[in-house]
Amino acid sequence: MRPHLALIEDEPDFALMCRSYLERAGFTVTWAMDARAGNAVLHESRVDLAILDLGLPDGSGLELLRALRSTSRLPVIVVSGRSAEADRVAGLEIGADDYLVKPFSQRELVARIHAVLRRSQPPDVPTVIQAGSLLVDTAARRASVGGAVLTLRPKEFALLELLAAAPGRVFSAEQLLERIWGSSWQQSATVIEHVYRLRGKLAALPAPAPRITTVRGFGYRLDP
Known part of the structure; x- marks a missing residue:
């Protein structure tokens, strides 16, 4: 089955580019433009990994991540234009599995997604x-x-x-x-x-x- 990704990103051009590339790479992508829509996708759909921008028009991506971490261990990759060490540390400490600073290549994003999904899988148990x-x-x-x-x-x-x-x-x-x-x-x-x-x-x-x-x-x- 194709892994299902939630892309929570408010920049339409960037989001459309990411979604197109990720779908060609073998993923199913649901795009949400703000925190409210993103929260609905995360709780109402079966999502394998979330790609979360920090600068959302109706709230902070960090607050959405904090709320998610109170109930779920869903893998999350933060993507943001904020490159300061304090922002990266805050995202990782709250519970992001990875942090990617814009701009980045789509190939790198796909590689990071695969790496995080591998880490999140339970160890193989003999049947x-x-x-x-x-x-x-x-x-x-x-x-x-x-x-x-x-x-x-x-x-x-x-x-x-x-x-x-x-x-x-x-x-x-x-x-x-x-x-x-x-x-x-x-x-x-x-x-x-x-x-x-x-x-x-x-x-x-x-x-x-x-x-x-x-x-x-x-x-x-x-x-x-």
């Missing part, structure tokens, strides 16, 4: 975890051993996924409650029950399966 003969497909929410699929309840799958992602590591009951149930105030019996059921399902498989080992006084680990 399949392997621990010995156990395969856990996190995208399909499926676990199998030697081709035999395990029938798991959501919390059982989450428990197996967590243990399989770090085989040999011991997790305490409190850690498991916090990571899987989202709280540590529940009784440790909740973990004990789920470990018991998961052990039974692993043991019932026709192929040799990893086992969940109790480390007395510490917690549980998966041994491939």
Whole structure:
């Protein structure tokens, strides 16, 4: 899909030039001429990155950036004729991901956009975890051993996924409650029950399966 950019810029000639170049470079561009229209685009459309001018006719681009940063981590590149160090520092401290001083080349703008989008992407996480003969497909929410699929309840799958992602590591009951149930105030019996059921399902498989080992006084680990 083409990345969607919000171009918030009040100079029509400059904005039209930028939009034309960026669209040819493979982006979808929505142009807003002032802070009010820009705010609407940012909150009503699915935008991947904003290009924000500081000198807007109905307000400061810095104020728009400050308001955006209170609710969102959307990547923002500030473009401005203000080249003073204080202006650049202010923009970056408020939360701009980059600051580009006019005039600049369109090629440089495209390069900066690609760089900021790369930095904003979450790290690649493997969708399949392997621990010995156990395969856990996190995208399909499926676990199998030697081709035999395990029938798991959501919390059982989450428990197996967590243990399989770090085989040999011991997790305490409190850690498991916090990571899987989202709280540590529940009784440790909740973990004990789920470990018991998961052990039974692993043991019932026709192929040799990893086992969940109790480390007395510490917690549980998966041994491939």
